[in-house]
Structure formats: structure tokens, C-alpha cells
Amino acid sequence: MLVDDQAAFRTVARRLLESDGFLVIGEAADARSAVRAAGELAPDVVLLDVRLPDGSGVDAARLIRDVERPPVVVLISTADYAHAVNGCGAQGFIPKGQLSGARLRAALEADPALGSDLP
Amino acid sequence: MLLVVGVVFGVLAERTQQLAGRSWPVMIADILGGWAFLVAGMLVWGRRPGNRCWWLLMAAGISWFVGTLWATADEVVSLIGFAFGGWHYLFMVWVLLAFPTGLVPLLRDRILLGVLVVLSTVRTLGRLFLFVPPDGTGCDCAPNRFLPITDPMWFDAAESLYMWGYTATILLALISVAVRWSGSSRPGRRMLAPVLSAGTAVLAGQAYDRLNQSHEIVDVLTQEGMFYVLVLLRVIAAAAFVFGLWRLKGSRSAVADLVADLGPDAASPAPLEAALRRALGDPTLVLLPWSPAAGGYVDDHEQAVALPVDDGRRAITRIERRGVPVAALVHDPALLEDPGLINGVVAAVRLTADNERLRDEVDRQLVEVAASRSRILDAGDAERRRIERDLHDGAQQRLVTIGLALRLTEARLGKDADPQMRSDLVQAVKDLGEAIDELRDLAQGIHPSILTEAGLAAALESLADRAPVPVHLQVDLPDDVAPPIAATAYFAVAEALTNIAKHARAATVEVLASSRGDRVEIVVVDDGVGGASESAFGSGLRGIADRVAAVGGSMRVHSPAGGGTRLELSLPCE
Numbered sequence: 001m002l003v004d005d006q007a008a009f010r011t012v013a014r015r016l017l018e019s020d021g022f023l024v025i026g027e028a029a030d031a032r033s034a035v036r037a038a039g040e041l042a043p044d045v046v047l048l049d050v051r052l053p054d055g056s057g058v059d060a061a062r063l064i065r066d067v068e069r070p071p072v073v074v075l076i077s078t079a080d081y082a083h084a085v086n087g088c089g090a091q092g093f094i095p096k097g098q099l100s101g102a103r104l105r106a107a108l109e110a111d112p113a114l115g116s117d118l119p
Numbered sequence: 120m121l122l123v124v125g126v127v128f129g130v131l132a133e134r135t136q137q138l139a140g141r142s143w144p145v146m147i148a149d150i151l152g153g154w155a156f157l158v159a160g161m162l163v164w165g166r167r168p169g170n171r172c173w174w175l176l177m178a179a180g181i182s183w184f185v186g187t188l189w190a191t192a193d194e195v196v197s198l199i200g201f202a203f204g205g206w207h208y209l210f211m212v213w214v215l216l217a218f219p220t221g222l223v224p225l226l227r228d229r230i231l232l233g234v235l236v237v238l239s240t241v242r243t244l245g246r247l248f249l250f251v252p253p254d255g256t257g258c259d260c261a262p263n264r265f266l267p268i269t270d271p272m273w274f275d276a277a278e279s280l281y282m283w284g285y286t287a288t289i290l291l292a293l294i295s296v297a298v299r300w301s302g303s304s305r306p307g308r309r310m311l312a313p314v315l316s317a318g319t320a321v322l323a324g325q326a327y328d329r330l331n332q333s334h335e336i337v338d339v340l341t342q343e344g345m346f347y348v349l350v351l352l353r354v355i356a357a358a359a360f361v362f363g364l365w366r367l368k369g370s371r372s373a374v375a376d377l378v379a380d381l382g383p384d385a386a387s388p389a390p391l392e393a394a395l396r397r398a399l400g401d402p403t404l405v406l407l408p409w410s411p412a413a414g415g416y417v418d419d420h421e422q423a424v425a426l427p428v429d430d431g432r433r434a435i436t437r438i439e440r441r442g443v444p445v446a447a448l449v450h451d452p453a454l455l456e457d458p459g460l461i462n463g464v465v466a467a468v469r470l471t472a473d474n475e476r477l478r479d480e481v482d483r484q485l486v487e488v489a490a491s492r493s494r495i496l497d498a499g500d501a502e503r504r505r506i507e508r509d510l511h512d513g514a515q516q517r518l519v520t521i522g523l524a525l526r527l528t529e530a531r532l533g534k535d536a537d538p539q540m541r542s543d544l545v546q547a548v549k550d551l552g553e554a555i556d557e558l559r560d561l562a563q564g565i566h567p568s569i570l571t572e573a574g575l576a577a578a579l580e581s582l583a584d585r586a587p588v589p590v591h592l593q594v595d596l597p598d599d600v601a602p603p604i605a606a607t608a609y610f611a612v613a614e615a616l617t618n619i620a621k622h623a624r625a626a627t628v629e630v631l632a633s634s635r636g637d638r639v640e641i642v643v644v645d646d647g648v649g650g651a652s653e654s655a656f657g658s659g660l661r662g663i664a665d666r667v668a669a670v671g672g673s674m675r676v677h678s679p680a681g682g683g684t685r686l687e688l689s690l691p692c693e
Contacts (some may be wrong), residue, residue: 006512006516006520007521008517008520009516009519009520012520012523012524012527013523015527016523016526016527019364019527019531021532028441040512047366050567050572051511056572058572068129078511078515078516078519078559078667079511079553079562079563079569080559080563080569080581081569081572083569083573083580084572084573084577087573090528094521096516096523097518097519097523097552097555097556098521098552099523099543
């Protein structure tokens with residue numbers, strides 16, 4: 001699932017990831033929608049922008065951990081938020097400019113639950 | 120000029136005495152008796168030309184020599200000396216009553232002076248028109264030239280009236296001065312003491328004249344001895360007047376001492392009152408400041424008080440500035456006898472009040488400036504955050520999206536795609552990536568989002584990670600460092616690391632951030648070449664110093680040549 005307030009970015013990112021074999025099952029434009037969609041859609045992975053219009057993606061990541069079937073969260077941003085990963089239970093951080101299937105795959109490989117299911 | 124005239128006049132007058140057969144010691148004593156007052160008058164004039172006492176003293180000196188002229192051979196001059204010989208007493212009593220201001224404020228004293236003028240005039244007229252010289256029995260007085268009077272009765276009556284009237288009036292004048300003295304406080308008595316001694320001299324002189332004319336003196340030596348005593352007393356009196364006025368000069372100095380004594384605490388009433396008491400020598404003095412809030416004068420406890428009645432036992436001096444009350448002094452009335460002293464004190468108190476007002480004004484303006492600087496800093500930080508957010512949400516986001524789109528396009532190019540096109544696309548993606556990085560660094564430099572979202576410790580870690588020189592970071596900070604303080608500390612460390620990278624040629628840098636009490640302490644130490652002086656600071660570090668000062672902190676730089684550079688910041692937590 002993709003969470004970013006910029007529709008153009010979500011569109012390009014979806015096409016980029018899907019071209020690399022990922023399936024994007026949903027999108028959200030703000031933190032509240034992201035938490036709700038994570039509960040409803042039960043994605044395996046949520047690419048979560050840190051700076052969202054209604055709050056911090058870091059806070060949203062903590063809430064997403066509490067959904068019934070918590071997904072792996074990877075933070076994305078144009079700024080450097082690598083430091084925020086540990087505090088919210090995210091799996092990793094990818095600068096938006098470097099987003100690609102390979103980069104996402106590398107971030108997820110550290111999770112043993114996903115390692116075998118990665119495209 | 121007046122002194123020269125007086126001295127020459129005295130010498131000429133004594134010359135007539137010499138011709139009349141007077142002895143040298145008597146003549147010298149006589150000339151001293153006149154010159155003493157001439158010199159005293161000149162000294163007073165030199166020190167305090169605005170004080171009228173100087174011309175009274177000179178008049179007393181010159182008129183002393185007038186009486187000496189009677190012995191000259193010239194009939195007219197002799198008659199002048201005979202007729203006007205006693206007027207020097209008038210001027211002595213006058214200066215006695217007018218001391219120390221030269222004015223005669225009391226009605227009783229003005230009446231006494233008027234009586235003396237009348238008596239002196241009566242005597243002069245009597246000597247001019249009523250005197251009948253003895254009939255060739257050896258008297259060498261000038262004959263009456265104006266009226267055909269042969270009976271000496273009227274002349275004797277006029278002389279007796281003058282003698283007894285004058286003696287009584289001088290006694291009353293002395294009593295008046297004594298009353299002034301007894302009713303005065305310590306400073307007043309100190310001021311009037313010379314006047315009393317001068318008055319005694321006048322009385323002794325009068326007694327001498329009285330005895331001299333009573334025909335009871337049979338011993339010439341006794342008569343001369345009395346004359347020497349009289350001259351000595353005149354010299355003492357002249358010196359006493361000068362000393363008294365000189366002491367007033369000392370009182371002025373006391374005002375100067377008062378001004379110097381008005382230290383930083385003197386603006387409050389109690390120390391100021393103590394300083395005034397010391398300066399004026401009046402332990403009973405009370406200072407009552409004016410309170411606009413109370414609408415009146417207040418005491419030590421800020422309680423409104425009514426001023427006592429100005430009844431002669433206590434005097435009240437109101438101090439105002441442009442018609443607005445400042446304070447009131449309740450003091451001994453004797454202090455009013457030296458208006459210069461009171462005026463000086465009033466000026467000093469007004470000066471103190473002005474100083475206090477200006478100090479309050481400066482303090483208030485400093486508080487306003489500090490608050491204004493803080494507001495400017497906050498506004499600047501808010502603007503930085505807005506610009507950074509605009510960059511992040513706008514240009515950065517669009518460029519990132521374009522970059523992704525180009526990469527997607529590149530990925531979708533078929534194997535048979537134009538190699539040049541593929542190469543151009545790859546280069547465009549690469550250039551765009553660099554542009555995005557530069558834009559991110561720019562936004563980060565404007566305002567590090569990490570500072571707002573993760574706090575100072577994380578922001579410093581981020582700085583250390585990105586620094587071109589290895590940084591050993593040690594952070595022990597609370598989570599609730601106020602945003603302006605955190606931003607100041609962050610930008611200071613960022614600027615220091617930038618300078619180190621540019622100039623220090625350091626191998627390692629140590630950054631220590633800790634809290635001590637209610638202060639945040641930041642230390643940045645490098646092992647570089649040192650030698651950085653404050654004047655050599657770049658505008659960046661000077662800006663940081665201004666920022667540190669604006670939040671109430673302090674900054675120190677120690678940079679000995681060859682010994683590295685140590686930057687220390689101490690900032691309030693809030």
C-alpha cells in the first residue's frame with residue numbers, strides 16, 4: 001500500500017513498483033486514511049511518507065502496528081528520516097528519489113516473514 | 120582695581136597720621152585694620168563674585184581709613200575724616216547681619232541697619248554743623264565752617280545720642296545674631312560661628328571708641344594696647360568672614376561629595392536620605408519621595424504622609440521637575456541660610472531622580488529589545504520552517520516524482536531503443552538526483568525538519584553523520600528543550616562543523632551536548648590548527664553569536680594557534 005499526499009507521486013510510484021513485480025492494493029493521502037486502509041486492506045507492506053497533511057507518518061506507523069494484521073512499514077521521504085525508523089517499529093527508510101523495486105526488496109529482505117514472498 | 124584704590128587710600132591716610140606725629144607701630148596696626156577687610160573682600164569676590172558680602176567687606180575696609188584723614192593739614196579732607204570716621208562700624212554690622220548671603224532677610228535686622236544709618240547720619244551732620252572747637256586751649260580739631268554755632272551743647276548731645284544709640288543697636292544686632300545661632304541646627308551654628316566672633320570684634324571696637332572718648336583713659340600705653348587689641352580683633356573678624364564663606368564653599372563641596380556618594384543604590388529613598396544627611400550635616404533631615412500612585416508624598420513604607428507645617432522649626436524644600444513633584448526635603452531651617460547649598464542638594468536629588476527614571480527607561484527598553492529580538496528570532500524560525508516545508512512539499516516532491524517517472528521510462532525502454540536516448544535518459548536521472556540532493560541539503564540548511572520532528576539529540580546525530588570530519592558525539596539532553604534553544608544549538612554546531620571542515624584541518628571533532636541545571640551546555644572541540652580570533656569569525660558564527668545572545672545564552676571561543684579550537688555555548692533550557 002502507498003501512502004503519500006501527492007497523487008502524482010503515488011501514480012508514478014505505483015507504476016514503478018508494479019513494473020518491478022509488486023502489487024499495489026491501495027493508496028492513502030493522509031495518516032488517518034492510511035491507518036484505516038491498513039486495517040481494511042491488510043497489505044503486506046505499507047510505504048509510508050513521513051510528512052503527511054494531518055500528522056506525522058512516524059506516528060501513523062505506530063498506530064498501524066496495532067491493526068489486526070499489522071503490515072511491514074517502510075518510511076519514505078524526500079528528507080532524511082533514517083533516524084526515525086527505530087522509534088516507530090518501521091522496517092526501514094527509503095529516500096523517495098531512490099525508490100525502486102530493488103530498493104524496497106532490499107529493505108524487506110531483513111524481515112524473515114516476507115523474505116520468501118518477495119517478488 | 121578697587122583693592123589698589125583701597126590700599127593706596129590707606130597708605131595716604133596713614134601718611135597724614137605720620138605727619139600728625141603718630142608712631143610707626145600704631146600706623147602699621149591701623150593700616151592692617153583696614154587692609155584686612157580689603158583683602159577679605161577681594162578673597163570673597165574672587166571665590167564667590169555673586170555674593171554681596173564682598174563689597175560690604177571692602178566698604179568696611181575703605182571706610183576704616185576715612186577716619187584716619189582727620190589728622191591731615193587740609194581742612195576739607197580733615198573735616199571729611201572727622202565727619203565720616205565712624206561709618207566703618209555700619210558696614211561691619213551690615214556684613215554681620217547679611218552673612219552669609221549678603222542679603223538681610225529678617226525685618227528686625229533691616230530695622231537695626233536703618234537705625235544705624237540714621238545714627239551715623241546724625242553723627243556726621245553733628246560733626247559737620249554743630250561742632251564747636253575749644254577756644255584755643257590746644258585743640259587742633261577743624262573749626263565749624265558752616266554755621267555760627269558757639270554752644271557745644273548740641274554737638275555733645277548728638278555725639279552722646281550716637282554713642283549710646285550705636286552701642287545699644289550693635290548689642291541688639293549681636294543679640295539678633297545670637298538668636299539666629301541658638302535657633303540653628305549644628306550646620307547652621309557652624310556656619311554662623313564666624314559671625315559671632317566678628318560681632319564680638321565690632322562690640323570691642325565700639326567699647327574702645329567709647330573709652331577713648333570718655334576722658335577716663337590716663338595711661339597712653341593702655342590706650343595703645345586697646346588699639347592693638349581692636350586691630351587684632353578686626354583682622355580676626357575679617358578672617359572669620361572669609362573662613363565662614365570658605366566653609367560654605369566646603370558645603371558646596373559636600374554637595375559634590377553627595378553626588379559622588381549617590382551610588383547605584385542611592386535611587387532608593389533610604390540610602391539617598393542617609394547621603395543627604397551626611398552631606399548637609401543635618402541628622403534630622405527626612406526625604407519624602409513623591410508617589411504618583413499615591414498622589415502625594417510617601418514615607419519609607421510607601422504610605423502617604425502629610426508634609427509638616429513650615430513653622431520656622433522645620434523647613435520644607437519641595438523638589439520638582441518641570442512642575443511635577445519629585446520629592447520633599449524636611450530639614451533644619453538653618454540650611455536655607457545657604458541657598459546655594461540647598462539648590463545644589465535639590466539639583467542632586469533631581470539628578471538622582473532623573474537617573475532613576477532613565478535607568479528604568481533603559482531597563483524597560485532592554486526588556487523590550489530582548490523581547491523584540493526573541494520575536495524576530497521566532498519569526499525567522501517560523502519563516503525558515505515555512506520555506507523548508509514549501510520546498511519539501513513543492514519543488515522537491517515534484518522533482519522526485521519526475522525522477523521516478525524518468526527511471527520508469529528508462530526501465531520501459533526496449534532492448535532496441537536508441538542507445539543515445541537511453542544514455543541521455545540515464546544522465547538526466549542522474550543529474551536530477553543530484554539536483555534533488557542539493558535541494559534537500561538546502562532545505563535542511565534552512566530548517567532541519569529532523570529538529571522539529573525528532574528533537575535536538577537526533578538532529579545533532581544527523582549532523583555528525585553528515586559531517587566531512589569524523590565526529591565523536593556525546594549527547595545527554597532532555598527531550599523538552601525549547602524549539603528556539605534547540606535551533607540555536609543546532610545551527611551553532613552546524614556552523615562550527617562547517618568552519619572546521621573549511622579551515623581547521625582537523626582530524627577529529629568532539630561534540631558534547633548536555634544539560635546542567637536549567638542550562639544546555641554545548642561544546643565543540645577540534646584538534647585542528649586553531650588560531651581563530653573572534654574578529655576572524657565568519658558572518659555565520661557572528662550570526663550564531665547574535666542568535667545565542669538573543670535567547671539569553673553566551674558563547675565563548677578558545678582557539679590558541681596550533682592548539683585546536685574550542686567553542687562553548689551555554690543556553691537556557693527555555
